[in-house]
Amino acid sequence: DTGVSQDPRHKITKRGQNVTFRCDPISEHNRLYWYRQTLGQGPEFLTYFQNEAQLEKSRLLSDRFSAERPKGSFSTLEIQRTEQGDSAMYLCASSDRDFSRSNEQFFGPGTRLTVL
Amino acid sequence: EDQVTQSPEALRLQEGESSSLNCSYTVSGLRGLFWYRQDPGKGPEFLFTLYSAGEEKEKERLKATLTKKESFLHITAPKPEDSATYLCAVQARTNAGKSTFGDGTTLTVKP
Numbered sequence: 001d002t003g004v005s006q007d008p009r010h011k012i013t014k015r016g017q018n019v020t021f022r023c024d025p026i027s028e029h030n031r032l033y034w035y036r037q038t039l040g041q042g043p044e045f046l047t048y049f050q051n052e053a054q055l056e057k058s059r060l061l062s063d064r065f066s067a068e069r070p071k072g073s074f075s076t077l078e079i080q081r082t083e084q085g086d087s088a089m090y091l092c093a094s095s096d097r098d099f100s101r102s103n104e105q106f107f108g109p110g111t112r113l114t115v116l
Numbered sequence: 117e118d119q120v121t122q123s124p125e126a127l128r129l130q131e132g133e134s135s136s137l138n139c140s141y142t143v144s145g146l147r148g149l150f151w152y153r154q155d156p157g158k159g160p161e162f163l164f165t166l167y168s169a170g171e172e173k174e175k176e177r178l179k180a181t182l183t184k185k186e187s188f189l190h191i192t193a194p195k196p197e198d199s200a201t202y203l204c205a206v207q208a209r210t211n212a213g214k215s216t217f218g219d220g221t222t223l224t225v226k227p
Contacts, residue, residue, distance in 0.1 A: 004159075031213065042120070042203055042217030043160065056213050091159050103207060104150060105215060107159035
């Protein structure tokens with residue numbers, strides 16, 4: 001399977017706990033993106049990486065959120081001291097930086113987070 | 117700030133009843149406009165990219181068109197398996213990393 005994969009698919013946690021999600025992009029893609037989606041809304045941009053460099057971070061991303069992409073391969077998104085408002089689907093996407101093509105982003109299946 | 121508005125929020129069609137979904141956008145220099153399909157509990161699935169006004173793309177029963185202010189997704193003779201949420205997104209020329217999404221149109225096709 002050469003698509004974007006995410007782990008875990010579902011996470012239930014108690015308020016105040018830390019959680020970490022993993023994303024493995026399509027192997028030849030050097031851009032990786034994180035989005036958050038709540039019910040009835042479109043995905044909201046959180047952050048993106050080109051290789052290992054984090055190039056942009058949304059104002060929506062509080063200090064409790066941190067993302068890494070060591071060695072420019074997989075990425076992790078950590079949420080510290082979770083709050084009920086963090087409950088959402090966390091989506092990862094990847095794209096190819098080749099500017100001769102469109103920058104379409106290919107999404108993974110998402111991680112559904114529920115904070116009790 | 118880039119903005120995307122999709123209408124209607126929900127659309128119910130009978131099988132075979134053609135219709136169109138609208139995506140209105142404002143962006144400071146369009147790099148690309150994207151259409152995605154999203155099934156419940158899954159990530160968005162890429163459908164089309166449009167770059168400039170007048171461009172059209174087709175795939176099976178779907179056809180996407182683009183003007184300077186909006187895009188349409190035309191669905192011809194839809195089938196129940198076309199039921200899904202259709203999302204529109206834009207990227208600005210100045211920021212190729214970030215896509216701004218609309219809230220989608222949820223399409224239900226009844227047999």
